[in-house]
Amino acid sequence: MxxxxxxxxxxxxxxxxxxxxxxxxxxxxxxxxxxxxxxxxxxxxxxxxxxxxxxxxxxxxxxxxxxxxxxxxxxxxxxxAEPTTPIISASVSDICAGQTSQLTASGCVGRVRWSDGGEGLVRSVSPYSTTTFRAVCQIGSCQSDSSAGQLITVRGGGKQIASSATVTNSCPFQTADLSNAIGTTNQNSAVHYEFRTAPSLNAPLVQSPGAALSGTYYVFGRDVNGCYTEPMAVTVRIADCPNAIPPCISNPATVAVRVDTLDWAKGVVCLQGKLGGSATGVTWESSGKGLFTNTGLNARYLLSETDQRLGRTTFTLTTADPDGKGPCVGALTQVVVGAPSVARELLGISKKVSEPVWVVEGAARLVALTYQLTATNLGEHTLTQLQVSDNLDAVFTKKGARVHSVAVRADNGLIANAAYTGQGADTTLLLAGSQLPTNRQAHIWLTVRVDVNQATDLTFTNTALGQAVDAANNVCRDWSVNGTSADPDQNGDPTDNNEPTSVTVHAVLPEGAQTVFIPEGFSPNDDGINDRFVIQGVPSGITIQLAIYNRWGSLVYQNNDYKNDWDGTANQGVRAADKSQGLPDGAYYYQIKLSDGREFVRFLTLAR
Structure with missing residues (x-):
């Protein structure tokens, strides 16, 4: 075929x-x-x-x-097409100052540009004075004639309100209340009052009208139709007081922040700050170290790669101490902005290798390397189908070394791949199907015996790949980082840490050379042969720390000054009280630490 x-x-x-x-x-x-x-x-x-x-x-x-x-x-x-002169109209042509009218342009198939600099077929305007609007239609470099004018009349709210021209403080306070300028005769003539820093409705509002400092301010009245009166000037005079209270004590600084707009896909966040009391200036900061393209009370922020990976960032808005080294303090507030309706799940993988151990297997002298892999769930939900892969061909075979054998052990509850070889297509250590709850770790121990006699390089660099499925059925992945922490820089994102794990075998030791020898097992049956777990070749004066774990990861024996006297009984766990009955036959995992800094982790077999 x-x-x-x-x-x-x-x-x-x-x-x-x-x-x-x-x-x-x-x-x-x-x-x-x-x-x-x-x-x-x-x-x-x-x-x-x-x-x-x-x-x-x-x-x-x-x-x-x-x-x-x-x-x-x-x-x-x-x-x-040739641009045609647009026809414009207004939803309301007679408004109060600051109210909104919607302008509409029709008959243009290109770009509409307005006489006040605005653009768009439909737009809203809020003029504070009577204004005539016109528009043109632009297509490429061609432009139509100007449209007929659309007049928006802005009417006033009446004459100035009756008010006191001057207000003063009341000791011991060093601020004045601007509302004292409004007379009782104004209560029915206007329903709302605004104090501004200049005689214009475009001027900023007074930050704290009840605690104004010395200066000139302007009060506007606004009637039930929303129209403003003409502004009235009010002068604040502050008299000195004995035992005066500093203005920033009676009027402490406050600051607030809110998210104006958020477009996570485009990576843009717009924020609005609001000052109160004696606060004067602001400083913006972000936990993600992105870029603020403009600051002040209205800030625009471009998300960084860190923000995007974490799915959230914390914004801090700070106002300075208003009196320097005086009794007052500044203010601070924070807001956390996250990717909308997206659950961020993070899987981290770390990898540590033990000290190389020389072993004899038949006529072959091999190096045994034990890797401890740790998978950590740094997200907010349980991860499923946890899987870890490690390609030994890429580590050893390509350098001329030969993988002689492998052994895999995993924490209880994980599904280890008993057929794992690390070579060819079989590189999966942990079979998909294992679960990892949030803030939990899972451990895998991989022992590789390697013949390095024909190796072209005795430094072996290794990286594992972990992956899992989150609550939204998305796959999250991470390359391993050297050590035992998946997030060594502690920035909450393990995916930006991927240092490979390296180990160097200094040389193939000649026969009879002194090295530490750790047996692969022993038989504590009191026959006088191999009844103790004996570690040989330890230099004089070196202390041995020994820890033995069963196949479920439970500690069954521990000795911080081991003297080659373990006889297969437990001194930890549920069997520690019964010295008459030894541990059951089977495979155990050990950790040996020498006081000279060397560390060995491998498997042993206990068989009576």
Whole structure:
């Protein structure tokens, strides 16, 4: 049987620099999704086409590769039109200062530009004085005549309110209450009062009208229709007081922040700060170290890669101490902004290797290396289908070393791959199906016996890959980092730590050379042969710490000054009280630490 595969190229995807242009203007079309030759309707080739148009045209293109031609792409239309003068209208033409009217332009197929600098077919305006609006229609470099004017009349709210021209403080306070300037005769003439720093409705509002400092302020009245009165000046005079209370004590600084707009996909956050009391200036900070493109009370922030990985960032808004080294203090507030409705799950993998151990297996002298891999769930929900892979071919075989044997042990509850070899396609240490709750760790121990006699390099660098499925059925992955912590820089993101784990075998030791020898097992049956777990070759004066674990990861024996006297009984756990009955036969895992800094971790077999 022969299989013939027909690989017809996919049609290209077209985009255009403009969908509407003036007659004679140029337009550029770009084709993507083609790994061959893009051919345009005029038989020219290339990924882009640029030309001048005098009439509306629909473009398509084909992709040619290996003597095959795709079908035509989806057509893209470029309109050619003369800009016509727009017709404009207003939803309301008689408003109070600061109220909103909606302007609409019709009859333009291009870009509408307004006389006050605004753009758009429909827009809202809030003028504070009577204004005439006009618009033009622009297509490319062509522009229409100006439209007829649309008058928006802004009416006032009446005469100035009756008020006191001057207010003063009351000792011991060094601030004055601006509301004292409003007379009782004004209670029925206006329902709302505003104090501003200048005689304009565009001027900032007074931050704390009840605790104003010396200066001139302006009070506006606003009637039930929303119209403002003419401003009235109010002068604040502050008299000295004995035992005066500093203004920032009676009017402490406050600061608040809110999220104005958030576009996580584009990476833009706009925030609004609000000052109160004696607060004067602000400073913005972000936990993600992104870029503030503008600051002040209205800040715009571009998310960093750290923000995107974590799915959240903390913004801090601070106002300075208003009196320096005086009795007052500044203010601080924070807000946490996160990716909307996206649960961020993080898996971290770390990897540590023990000191190399020389072992004899038949006629072969091998190096035993034990790796401890730790998987950590740093997210907010349980991870499922946890899987860890380690490619030993990439570590040893490519350097001429030969993997002689491997052994895998995992924490209770994890599904270790008993058939793991680390070579070829079989690189999965931990079978998918294991679960990892939040803030929990899972451990895997991998012991590799390697023949390094033909190795071209005796430094072996290793990296494992972990992956799991989160609550939203998304796959999260992480490459291992050297050590026992998946997040050594403690920034909450393990994926930005991926230092490989390296170990160097200094030389193949000659026969009889002094080295530490650790047996692969012993038989405590009181027959006088191999009844104790004896570690040989330890230099004089070196202390041995020994810890023995069963296959479920429980500590069963521990001795911080081991003297080669373990007889297979437990001194830890539930069996520690019964010295008459030894531990059951089977495989155990040990950790040996020498006082000279060397550490050995491997498996042993207890068989009576």
């Amino acid at each position: 022969w299989k013939v595969t027909v690989n017809t190229p996919e049609p290209p995807i077209l985009t255009t620099s403009a969908t509407t242009i003036c007659p004679g203007n140029s337009v550029t079309l770009t084709a993507t999704n083609c790994v061959g030759i893009v051919r345009w309707p005029d038989q020219t080739t290339g990924s882009t086409w640029t030309g001048q148009l005098v009439q509306t045209t629909t473009f398509s293109a084909t992709c040619e590769g290996e003597n095959c031609v795709s079908g035509p792409s989806v057509g893209i239309n470029v309109s050619v």
